[in-house]
Amino acid sequence: DVKVTQSSRYLVKRTGEKVFLECVQDMDHENMFWYRQDPGLGLRLIYFSYDVKMKEKGDIPEGYSVSREKKERFSLILESASTNQTSMYLCASSLWSQGLGQPQHFGDGTRLSIL
Amino acid sequence: AQSVAQPEDQVNVAEGNPLTVKCTYSVSGNPYLFWYVQYPNRGLQFLLKYITGDNLVKGSYGFEAEFNKSQTSFHLKKPSALVSDSALYFCAVRATGGSYIPTFGRGTSLIVHP
Numbered sequence: 753d754v755k756v757t758q759s760s761r762y763l764v765k766r767t768g769e770k771v772f773l774e775c776v777q778d779m780d781h782e783n784m785f786w787y788r789q790d791p792g793l794g795l796r797l798i799y800f801s802y803d804v805k806m807k808e809k810g811d812i813p814e815g816y817s818v819s820r821e822k823k824e825r826f827s828l829i830l831e832s833a834s835t836n837q838t839s840m841y842l843c844a845s846s847l848w849s850q851g852l853g854q855p856q857h858f859g860d861g862t863r864l865s866i867l
Numbered sequence: 868a869q870s871v872a873q874p875e876d877q878v879n880v881a882e883g884n885p886l887t888v889k890c891t892y893s894v895s896g897n898p899y900l901f902w903y904v905q906y907p908n909r910g911l912q913f914l915l916k917y918i919t920g921d922n923l924v925k926g927s928y929g930f931e932a933e934f935n936k937s938q939t940s941f942h943l944k945k946p947s948a949l950v951s952d953s954a955l956y957f958c959a960v961r962a963t964g965g966s967y968i969p970t971f972g973r974g975t976s977l978i979v980h981p
Binding site for chain 2: 855
C-alpha cells in the first residue's frame with residue numbers, strides 16, 4: 753500500500769529556531785509537495801518538487817525552504833521559526849503522469865507549534 | 868488560473884439520508900477533478916476522481932460524484948449517510964494540459980447525526 757511518512761506528528765519549537773520537517777514516500781513518485789493547513793483557509797502550497805534537486809515555489813514560500821537530495825525524501829525547512837508559522841503541515845506525493853490525472857497521497861501531517 | 872469553490876463550510880445530515888457536498892470549479896480547458904476526505908488528526912485520503920468519460924464517477928466508501936460541464940460542478944454524493952462519514956471533505960481541480968499542481972477548495976465539514 754502507498755505510504756507517505758512524516759517524521760513527527762507533533763512538534764513544539766521556539767521562535768527563531770531552525771526547524772526541519774521530514775517526509776518520506778515509498779512509492780517512487782516523482783512529485784512531492786508541502787502544504788500548510790489552517791482553519792478556514794484550506795490547503796496552501798508552500799513548495800513542490802518534480803524531481804531530485806528540483807524545486808518550485810508554491811503560493812506561500814516566504815520563510816520556508818526545501819531540500820530534495822533523494823527521490824523518496826522531501827524536507828521542509830523553517831529558516832527562523834515565527835509564531836505565524838504555527839500550523840498543520842502536510843506532505844504529499846504523486847506520480848508524474850500528465851495524462852492520467854494521478855491523485856496525491858498524503859502523510860498524516862505534523863502539527864507544529866512555535867512558542 | 869484555476870480555482871475551486873466549496874460554498875458550504877458545513878453540511879449537516881441525518882444518518883440514513885442522502886448527502887451532497889457541493890463543489891464548483893474554474894479552469895482553462897478540460898479539468899481533472901478530485902475529492903479527498905480528511906478524518907481528525909489525519910492527512911487527506913483520496914476518494915475519487917474524474918478524468919474523462921462517464922459523468923458519474925464512483926469511489927471509495929460508497930461515495931460518487933457527478934461531473935457537470937455546463938455548470939462547472941463536481942458534487943459529491945452518497946445515497947445513505949453514515950455517522951462514520953463525518954469528516955472534512957476537499958474538492959480539487961487541475962487542468963489537463965497545464966501544471967500538475969492541483970488547486971484545493973477550502974473544505975466542507977460534513978456532520979452526520981445519529
